[in-house]
Amino acid sequence: MVKQISESEFDEAVKNGVSAVDFSAVWCGPCKMLGPVFEKVSEKLGDKVNFFKVDVDEAPNLCQKLGIMSVPAVFVFKDGNPVANSVGFVPEAQLEEFISGNL
Numbered sequence: 001m002v003k004q005i006s007e008s009e010f011d012e013a014v015k016n017g018v019s020a021v022d023f024s025a026v027w028c029g030p031c032k033m034l035g036p037v038f039e040k041v042s043e044k045l046g047d048k049v050n051f052f053k054v055d056v057d058e059a060p061n062l063c064q065k066l067g068i069m070s071v072p073a074v075f076v077f078k079d080g081n082p083v084a085n086s087v088g089f090v091p092e093a094q095l096e097e098f099i100s101g102n103l
Helices: 007-014 029-045 060-066 092-100
Strands: 002-004 018-024 050-055 073-078 081-087
Touching (some): 007 018, 007 050, 007 060, 029 092
Antiparallel strands (some): 018 073
16 A cells, blocks of 8 residues: 655655655656556555655655656665665556565
8 A cells, every 4th residue: 555645754654664655746647647556566565565655746855855857756765765766657567576676
């Protein structure tokens, strides 16, 4: 299950274990396409990875800190540190492989 989090909740949410975070925007077409795919992957990998979603328009400081220039952007964090990212829409199998490959 994917949990929507705010900029103020972010550090606490990703500080332990592995987290996948979908940075997106409500006005973004590819983000709308990725949302259900990200949800499906969370159902498959939810026992190993925490899944979160952040609205970039509500998290400008976080986006600047991470250098997010395009959405959707999926980041994998380990104990609060970014270890990999993927920008743009990707199919379910590719997204699952990307997240699994960064466990």
